[in-house]
Amino acid sequence: MGYPLKKITMADVARLANVSKSTVSQYLNKRYEYMSEKTKKRIEKAIEELGYQPNIVARSLKQKSTGTIGVIVFNILHLLTTQVLRAIEDVCRKRDYHVIVCNSDDHPEKEKKYINMLRAKQVDGLIIFPTGKNIDIYQNMVKEQFPLVFIDRMVPGVNVDAILLDNYKASNIAVDYFYKQGYKKISIVSPPFEQHVIPRTERIEGFQKALSDYGLPIKEEYVVALELSSIKERLKILFTSDDPPEALFAINDLSLMEILAFVKENHLRVPEDVAIISIDDVPFASIFTPALSTIAQPTFEMGEKAADRLFEQITQKNQHVPKLLRFQPTLIERDSAKRLTNKRGKVM
Amino acid sequence: MGYPLKKITMADVARLANVSKSTVSQYLNKRYEYMSEKTKKRIEKAIEELGYQPNIVARSLKQKSTGTIGVIVFNILHLLTTQVLRAIEDVCRKRDYHVIVCNSDDHPEKEKKYINMLRAKQVDGLIIFPTGKNIDIYQNMVKEQFPLVFIDRMVPGVNVDAILLDNYKASNIAVDYFYKQGYKKISIVSPPFEQHVIPRTERIEGFQKALSDYGLPIKEEYVVALELSSIKERLKILFTSDDPPEALFAINDLSLMEILAFVKENHLRVPEDVAIISIDDVPFASIFTPALSTIAQPTFEMGEKAADRLFEQITQKNQHVPKLLRFQPTLIERDSAKRLTNKRGKVM
């Protein structure tokens, strides 16, 4: 006792309680129906005495279900990710499921490896922020009806549940708000354009669509889609040109950070010199000066729904029909894009 | 083919390749030493053809090692947590280990349940941000020599590896810096004092110690340790008193947020009206105005070390001697606590 002793198994409990393994198993699975009170007590006591803990691995092997799911994210450091993860874990907890978290860093190779390893570990399902580059593997999972949900991005041609923001709507909200506040020259700021990065693509498209809907000019130079490290430099050029934008639309928090750094370095006033709106309601939005107007994603609802859909697949594997679900962004109006009164002579 | 077909097992591969299961197993475990080239090829081909994937659950059962560890955090939404997690996952990835992440919300009951369930799932080890309230369970793990590492907090009387910040040092850095910049009336802002929350306790203690070392007055009212929701109110009182502090030391990012909200609402200037330093290098520190001076924790190093220590225990269970490891905080000097020039007549 107290020594690095060997594991206690069901057999030990059975022996001590003077019953068979099956009876112990019954007990553990709460199938008390045909069990006498005294054997119940005896087993209980034996378990207590030995400090027995069931081995879920063995059970999983038998039952073909591990009670764990895998979640492959781009990077857990990203805020959206942690919020989605928290929501997923909350629904998993209610079902006594656990979550294995992996970072793909948006690298198809890492993603591939994780998918294979997690499936080898017999996870009951997978929620993935997909790189979009492992189509064969995705297809294989749908063919095998392996429970799978995509989130943040969808992959054209792969017919699975996907949880996405209504990105077009988000861009539209931004343009609409700017427009109504009197800003006409609007620039969008984004990481580099990449076909398969759906949110980025859709937000940029949505932006252009909205501009044209509102009859606003679409200037090529106003679409700044660059590596984060070159954004400030480009903005500098833009703002020293003859025709600088009046407003900046950051398609995510990373772009926003670059904009704010640019604004600070160049001592621009917000919103007098530039109005700003971003997608992603960053935690410091309200304490910033000026308080930042943002377009929030319902991240928790999205994570929750992803988990719900996954469990739907897990529990009723057969007749689940995949859907593309769009969640609505909401404007959180603060001060960074407010209409200018005539403080500075500038009128809407 | 294409239907929700049954799992391919080693037996199927063996049959197709016309060898025994054991031979396939050899192959999979790369024990080629006594294997002829042609059986090797045959097996390889069969695996390919069938799309065989090994079942790690079965392997785990046999080998008593699952290749997964559990990490129980307070809340994945907390920045420190995600950084530590990222570091842990990076070292796990190199060893083909996976990480199950659970949120205890600092509730002993949840923590207890997770510890039990994860152990039932046969995780190879556990890294815990401990609530500190499940002493019996912790003790039990050390007694059984179950691989275990604490991080962020330690638990007096529980002899396990623990990774902590040098909290005293952190407080000392803050006081030292304030002092040298000419601030003498320093207030500390923290969530409520609780004995077992080591970082909080140590930071407050360290603060008081530092004040006395520097011969600065220790005013009871200057220790603001309250629920986040009451901090602003209390600061208001403090700053409308006869003797308001000149500097505020936030012991973590949450306290900092309250301070910044307070400062904004009351239109105080930083550092002219209040100087500010916080522990935790928040992501917006450098783009804030004024840029925030912070004391950073080496979060990634800490996570990495936690994982390293855990693997040390996993691989050499016997002669591992538990240690309390302290990591050094570093001052990141920016503008929120800079010495005042005589702009406003105020002198150091």
Add this chain to the structure above:
DNA sequence: TTGTATGCGTTATCAA
């Protein structure tokens, strides 16, 4: 109401 026997998919031991 409880026990026996078998199987889950591997790995390991020992023969062959």
Add this chain to the structure above:
DNA sequence: TTGATAACGCATACAA
């Protein structure tokens, strides 16, 4: 160089 066979710890059909 390869193959039977017995574990691993649990669950379940069936027997008793």
